[in-house]
Amino acid sequence: MHIKRITIKNFKSFGKKVDIPLDRGFTVISGPNGSGKSNIIDSIIFCLGLHTSSKILRAEKLPDLIYSGNGRKTGTAEVEIVFENGDEELRIARRVKITDRNYYSYYYLNGKSASHGEIMKILEREGIYSDAYNIVMQGDVTRIVEMTPFQRRKIIDDIA
Amino acid sequence: MHIKRITIKNFKSFGKKVDIPLDRGFTVISGPNGSGKSNIIDSIIFCLGLHTSSKILRAEKLPDLIYSGNGRKTGTAEVEIVFENGDEELRIARRVKITDRNYYSYYYLNGKSASHGEIMKILEREGIYSDAYNIVMQGDVTRIVEMTPFQRRKIIDDIA
Amino acid sequence: KREKFFEVFNALNQNFREIIRNLANGEGELYLDNPEDPFNSGLYMRVRPYGKQVQRLEQMSGGEKSLVALALIFAIQRYKPAPFYAFDEVDMFLDGVNVARLARMIKELSSQAQFIVVSLRKPMLEEADAIVGVTMGRDNISQVTGIRKASMIQ
Amino acid sequence: KREKFFEVFNALNQNFREIIRNLANGEGELYLDNPEDPFNSGLYMRVRPYGKQVQRLEQMSGGEKSLVALALIFAIQRYKPAPFYAFDEVDMFLDGVNVARLARMIKELSSQAQFIVVSLRKPMLEEADAIVGVTMGRDNISQVTGIRKASMIQ
Ligand SMILES: Nc1ncnc2c1ncn2[C@@H]1O[C@H](COP(=O)(O)OP(=O)(O)OP(=O)(O)O)[C@@H](O)[C@H]1O
Numbered sequence: 196m197h198i199k200r201i202t203i204k205n206f207k208s209f210g211k212k213v214d215i216p217l218d219r220g221f222t223v224i225s226g227p228n229g230s231g232k233s234n235i236i237d238s239i240i241f242c243l244g245l246h247t248s249s250k251i252l253r254a255e256k257l258p259d260l261i262y263s264g265n266g267r268k269t270g271t272a273e274v275e276i277v278f279e280n281g282d283e284e285l286r287i288a289r290r291v292k293i294t295d296r297n298y299y300s301y302y303y304l305n306g307k308s309a310s311h312g313e314i315m316k317i318l319e320r321e322g323i324y325s326d327a328y329n330i331v332m333q334g335d336v337t338r339i340v341e342m343t344p345f346q347r348r349k350i351i352d353d354i355a
Numbered sequence: 356m357h358i359k360r361i362t363i364k365n366f367k368s369f370g371k372k373v374d375i376p377l378d379r380g381f382t383v384i385s386g387p388n389g390s391g392k393s394n395i396i397d398s399i400i401f402c403l404g405l406h407t408s409s410k411i412l413r414a415e416k417l418p419d420l421i422y423s424g425n426g427r428k429t430g431t432a433e434v435e436i437v438f439e440n441g442d443e444e445l446r447i448a449r450r451v452k453i454t455d456r457n458y459y460s461y462y463y464l465n466g467k468s469a470s471h472g473e474i475m476k477i478l479e480r481e482g483i484y485s486d487a488y489n490i491v492m493q494g495d496v497t498r499i500v501e502m503t504p505f506q507r508r509k510i511i512d513d514i515a
Numbered sequence: 516k517r518e519k520f521f522e523v524f525n526a527l528n529q530n531f532r533e534i535i536r537n538l539a540n541g542e543g544e545l546y547l548d549n550p551e552d553p554f555n556s557g558l559y560m561r562v563r564p565y566g567k568q569v570q571r572l573e574q575m576s577g578g579e580k581s582l583v584a585l586a587l588i589f590a591i592q593r594y595k596p597a598p599f600y601a602f603d604e605v606d607m608f609l610d611g612v613n614v615a616r617l618a619r620m621i622k623e624l625s626s627q628a629q630f631i632v633v634s635l636r637k638p639m640l641e642e643a644d645a646i647v648g649v650t651m652g653r654d655n656i657s658q659v660t661g662i663r664k665a666s667m668i669q
Numbered sequence: 670k671r672e673k674f675f676e677v678f679n680a681l682n683q684n685f686r687e688i689i690r691n692l693a694n695g696e697g698e699l700y701l702d703n704p705e706d707p708f709n710s711g712l713y714m715r716v717r718p719y720g721k722q723v724q725r726l727e728q729m730s731g732g733e734k735s736l737v738a739l740a741l742i743f744a745i746q747r748y749k750p751a752p753f754y755a756f757d758e759v760d761m762f763l764d765g766v767n768v769a770r771l772a773r774m775i776k777e778l779s780s781q782a783q784f785i786v787v788s789l790r791k792p793m794l795e796e797a798d799a800i801v802g803v804t805m806g807r808d809n810i811s812q813v814t815g816i817r818k819a820s821m822i823q
C-alpha cells in the first residue's frame with residue numbers, strides 16, 4: 196500500500212486547491228523556508244487523525260488550520276489522501292468547517308461519512324498506528340536527543 | 356581588540372597541542388561531524404571562565420574536559436587565548452590539572468597566575484561579559500525559539 | 516507485562532545495533548540502568564563511532580547525537596513496519612557525508628515502503644526518485660511545482 | 670529599576686526592527702503582554718515576513734522562527750557590543766537564500782568586530798575571509814588544517 200495522491204484545499208498556507216501525485220519509492224519535498232513543506236506533513240497527520248499529544252499541528256484549535264490570508268477566512272479546510280493498495284483504492288478525507296458559533300470536523304471513507312474510530316481500524320490493519328512512529332516531524336530528532344532516559348524508556352512501554 | 360591566536364593542549368578531543376591563528380574579520384570553522392569544531396568554541400568559554408548555568412561545556416565536571424583517548428588520561432588540559440589590542444597583547448590562559456585525589460584549576464594573565472575575578476574585570480572593560488551574549492552555542496537558536504515568553508522577558512531583566 | 520517489555524527491548528536493541536553499523540559505521544547498543552526493575556529505569560545508548568572509543572550520548576557532538584536518535588527511530592520503525600514514512604528535515608545536523616549515507620539508506624528502504632522526505636540538502640535530492648517543489652506565491656498561498664526526477668533523466 | 674527595564678526594552682525593540690528588515694526583509698516588533706507590570710509579563714515577537722501577514726512565533730515555519738531568534742540575538746549584541754562573536758551552526762534551519770543573507774550580514778558586521786563562525790553551509794564559506802578546517806585523525810585526536818582564503822584568491 197502507498198499514498199498515491201494528497202489533495203489539499205484551504206488547509207494552512209494552501210489557500211488554493213492543490214494536488215500532489217506521489218509514487219512508491221523515495222520522494223523528496225523541497226523549497227524555501229516558509230513555503231509550506233511542513234504543512235504538507237501536517238496535512239497527512241490531520242487527514243488521518245494521527246495528531247496526539249506528541250504529534251501537534253502547531254495550531255491552538257482546529258479552526259486555526261483553515262487558510263486565512265489577507266483577512267479572508269473561508270469556511271472549510273479539506274484534505275483527501277488516496278492510497279493505492281494492490282489494484283484497489285482507499286480514499287480517506289477530512290473536513291473542518293467553521294460557522295459563526297462553532298466548528299465541525301468530519302471524516303470520510305471512500306466518499307461516505309465515517310467516524311475516527313472506523314478510520315483507525317482500517318489504518319491499523321495496514322500498519323498505520325495512532326502513535327505515528329512512521330512520521331518524524333521537524334524538531335523530533337532534537338526532542339529525542341534531549342529526552343531524559345526515563346522518557347526514552349517510556350517509548351518501549353508504549354510499544355509493548 | 357580581537358583574538359589573535361587560540362592554543363589548545365589536551366582539552367577535549369585535542370589530544371595534541373594545536374595552534375589556531377585568527378584574523379580580525381570573518382573566520383569560518385568547518386569540518387565533518389564529530390571532528391572537534393564545537394570543542395574549539397568550548398575552549399574559548401573554558402579559558403575565559405564564561406561557563407555559567409546557561410553556557411555549559413557538555414561535561415559533568417572539569418576533569419571530563421581533559422583529553423582521554425584510548426584509555427590514557429594525562430594530567431593537564433590547557434587553553435591559552437592571545438588577544439591583540441592595538442599594539443599590545445593580552446594573554447589569558449587556564450589549566451585544569453588532575454591528581455589521584457583531586458583536581459585544580461588555575462588562571463594566568465600574561466603569564467602570571469591570577470584569579471577568575473581579576474580576569475573578568477579586564478574582560479568586562481573590553482566588552483566581554485560573563486553572560487556571554489557574544490557566544491551562541493550549538494542549539495542555542497532552538498532554545499530561544501522554545502523558551503516561554505516569561506523566560507524571554509527574563510533576558511531583558513538580566514541585561515538591565 | 517515484563518515479558519512483553521523485554522521482547523520489545525531485545526528486538527529494538529538488535530535493530531539498533533544493525534542500523535548504527537549501517538548508518539554510522541560504528542557499534543551501538545541500548546541498555547537499562549536497572550534491568551532488574553525495568554519500569555523504574557532509564558534507557559541509555561552506548562555507541563562507539565568508527566575508530567573512536569565508546570561514548571555516552573551527552574559527550575557526543577551535535578551531528579553524532581542526531582545519527583544516534585535517527586538509529587533509534589529506524590529501530591522502532593523496523594519493529595513496527597508501516598506502508599509509508601514521512602520525515603521532516605531529519606538531516607539538518609549532518610555534514611555532507613552523513614547526509615549522503617542517510618539518503619542511501621532511505622533509498623534502500625524505499626524498495627519496501629514509501630518514503631516522503633522534506634529536505635533542503637543536495638545529497639537527499641540526488642538520491643530521490645521524484646522531487647516535489649513547493650513555493651510561496653505572491654498572494655501568500657503555497658503552490659506545488661512537481662518534478663518527475665526519474666523521467667527527467669530519460 | 671522599571672526605568673532601566675524600559676530603556677533596555679525600547680533599545681532592543683528598535684534594534685530588532687532594523688535587523689528583521691535587513692535579515693528577513695520584513696517588519697518586526699517586540700511587545701509585552703502586560704506593559705503596566707513588566708516584571709509579570711512575557712516577551713512576544715510579532716513579525717510580518719516579506720509579503721505575508723503578521724504572524725506570531727508559534728505559527729511560523731522552522732526556518733522563519735530561527736531567523737526571528739537570530740534577530741533577537743543580534744538585537745541584544747547591538748545593545749551590548751563585544752570585540753568578538755562566536756557562533757556555532759546558527760544557520761542549520763535556513764535554506765540557501767537565507768544562509769547567504771545571514772552570511773552577508775555577518776560579513777558587514779565583521780568590519781567592526783571579529784566573527785568566528787562554525788558552519789557546514791556553502792554560502793557561509795564563500796563569504797568568509799578565512800577558513801579553518803578541522804578533522805579527526807586516525808588516532809582519535811582533532812587536528813586543524815588552516816586555509817587563508819584571502820591569500821588563496823591572490
Ligand atoms: N575529554 C575528551 N576526550 C576525548 N574526546 C572528547 C572529550 N570530550 C569530547 N570528546 C569528543 O570530541 C568529539 C567532537 O566533538 P565536537 O562536539 O567538537 O564535534 P563537532 O565538530 O562540533 O561536530 P558536529 O558537526 O556534529 O556538531 C566528540 O566525538 C566527543 O566525544
Ligand SMILES: Nc1ncnc2c1ncn2[C@@H]1O[C@H](COP(=O)(O)OP(=O)(O)OP(=O)(O)O)[C@@H](O)[C@H]1O
Pocket residue numbers: 206207208209226227228229230231232233234235259260261262263264333724728729730731732733
Ligand atoms: N491557517 C493558516 N493560513 C495561512 N497561512 C498559514 C496558516 N497556518 C500556517 N501558515 C503559514 O504557513 C507558512 C509555511 O509554513 P511551513 O511550516 O510549512 O514552512 P516550511 O516550508 O516547512 O519552512 P521551513 O523550511 O522553514 O521549515 C508559515 O509562514 C505559516 O505562517
Ligand SMILES: [Mg+2]
Pocket residue numbers: 232233234333603730731732
Ligand atoms: Mg518546515
Ligand SMILES: [Mg+2]
Pocket residue numbers: 392393394493576577578757
Ligand atoms: Mg558541533
